[in-house]
């Protein structure tokens with residue numbers, strides 16, 4: 183099969199545990215999970231549940247107390263941590279750009295440590311600035327202080343991508359950015375990921391961000407209990423327990439509408455022969471966007487892949503398989 | 509004239525930057541003009557001979573340069589060592605002692621050393637170094653500690669080794685605060701070196717002390733004027749160097 | 759003779775000079791306090807004048823103390839007056855600067871809230887700005903005091919009062935039997951005066967700072 187590479191495991195955590203010295207409980211209880219190559223995995227959970235600790239153990243900024251961490255088929259718990267980190271992108275909420283270095287210098291740091299020559303590095307800097315939507319001519323020579331918060335984090339992402347690492351670790355990268363800019367950054371980052379197909383482990387405490395970005399979401403409860411690790415739509419339609427249910431909050435069924443596509447839902451919904459002008463949509467569009475258009479254009483019928491479906495049937499088919507005792 | 513300034517580098521307006529050197533030039537010109545024009549008795553003209561003034565000034569400058577070089581060579585590495593994580597238990601007591609040392613008068617250190625060990629240039633340098641160590645030590649530590657932890661986290665996260673982290677990130681970012689400490693040390697040294705006259709180590713203090721002892725106000729006034737000119741000049745040079753050497757972007 | 763028996767033998771003189779030293783310091787700091795607070799108050803609406811004054815008093819601080827003490831001799835003669843004057847000059851900058859820093863450091867939203875509830879400027883100053891800036895202002899006084907305690911020792915070089923006399927007397931009798939003890943008693947006594955004043959400032963700080971600022 184052509185996607186045999188894509189399903190190969192990129193990160194494998196085996197009973198990884200962290201207990202900080204002089205603390206009564208594990209910050210991360212024995213945790214095992216597998217993350218596939220090219221997958222966008224989001225860790226989400228309440229503050230203090232161990233997400234950051236977990237993430238920082240992957241690039242060994244924090245040493246695990248027990249367990250193994252395999253990256254790309256190698257147990258990295260005994261390799262040189264600096265060498266390891268040079269091949270893993272790392273983005274944090276506070277960005278942490280070197281304030282005394284220009285944008286270009288900041289992005290060049292890892293290539294420099296890896297011994298790239300100057301011309302290749304310079305070309306890469308421009309390529310990356312383009313990639314994150316900053317005009318190289320304008321931004322190359324700027325200092326971090328001369329950038330807005332959103333621009334700084336774009337540079338942060340560019341810096342993490344500098345040496346083209348197969349794996350990116352991101353700890354609440356958009357957490358300190360105002361909601362409107364955050365929304366745009368998320369969209370752009372999703373589009374970027376479409377192109378570069380990195381394996382990404384992304385930490386957030388915001389369930390909406392998790393649902394929007396993740397291929398799969400790991401929901402942690404207090405005390406680093408892994409409550410559920412699944413795709414957004416599975417989590418929304420089949421929450422594993424009360425914790426997950428309360429964490430995804432009210433309106434899970436409504437949220438589900440932005441996760442499922444009209445293509446798959448229309449297949450389940452009954453066809454209609456009612457006359458009237460239909461709104462046509464592409465199969466891969468999310469139900470929420472299509473419904474929005476139907477409401478604003480006052481259409482009651484949707485046409486997708488040659489099938490005509492009533493709005494109400496579309497709605498119930500979208501959320502029908504949701505299992506929610508109550 | 510000490511411990512106040514950890515971070516005193518207030519940015520002067522472009523115009524006022526030249527006030528200090530202007531005052532220095534005026535002071536020196538006034539001194540030269542005064543000596544040339546005044547009627548001096550034999551004691552005064554001997555003390556105010558050009559060769560004597562140049563010698564005292566050079567002694568003073570030499571005291572300041574040597575002691576500042578030594579104190580930087582001692583204080584900066586010591587500050588770096590004390591700022592490391594593994595030294596965190598030694599740091600508070602060392603800073604406490606260093607801070608307490610500030611309550612000891614500089615002339616006291618100078619005199620005690622002179623009585624207990626001996627007089628002269630070397631002992632004066634030892635006293636100056638002891639007195640100027642604190643600002644350099646403390647500013648090196650403070651400078652390194654005030655580096656944004658997020659920047660260090662990001663640097664470690666991209667795989668910088670501890671040595672590279674220190675050289676490329678921590679030290680450059682600490683430089684402004686460290687330079688402010690060096691500036692304070694320099695100014696302290698110019699001041700304490702004036703007192704070196706009491707322990708036969710020469711310097712411009714000789715003129716002031718000689719003027720007091722022989723009750724010759726012209727000698728005293730020239731000594732004071734030149735000391736002040738030197739202090740202002742050193743402060744100005746240090747401030748200029750501070751601005752020039754601080755990395756851009758911060 | 760060992761140091762302790764020296765001190766007990768000369769206790770009367772040492773404590774007399776110590777009291778002198780203390781008075782000298784307190785008078786100088788008091789004068790400097792009046793001068794600095796006056797300067798800050800007078801320049802409330804003249805930020806550029808204020809900046810210039812701060813930078814001027816800061817520059818005065820770089821003048822070697824021996825030169826400043828000596829410079830006042832031709833004008834005021836030897837003794838108490840030039841000593842107090844010189845010490846006052848040195849103490850102005852830390853107090854003035856911390857007062858400015860403290861007042862400017864008050865959270866603008868708090869001042870805004872005070873205006874919003876209709877407080878007059880005077881009321882704002884005494885009820886809001888000064889109490890909030892007080893810890894920083896007090897620290898300015900503390901720094902100035904400790905600095906002046908040490909600097910006052912040099913006053914003895916121009917026949918000023920205080921513990922510096924012990925140091926210079928010790929020096930003048932270099933090679934003599936008790937030279938070291940005498941100078942050392944001066945140095946130690948000065949450090950003790952500084953430590954006592956420092957403790958007093960800590961106590962004042964504890965007593966006069968709003969409890970809400972301790973947390």
Ligand SMILES: Nc1ncnc2c1ncn2[C@@H]1O[C@H](COP(=O)(O)OP(=O)(O)O)[C@@H](O)[C@H]1O
Pocket residue numbers: 202203205209228229230231232233234235236
């Ligand atoms: N350096 C540390 N020493 C001791 N405890 C820590 C340390 N870092 C984090 N913790 C504790 O470990 C738990 C998990 O923290 P963290 O991983 O930062 O959580 P999250 O990122 O999910 O908010 C918290 O209870 C926190 O207090």
Ligand SMILES: [Mg+2]
Pocket residue numbers: 233234235
């Ligand atoms: Mg966290």
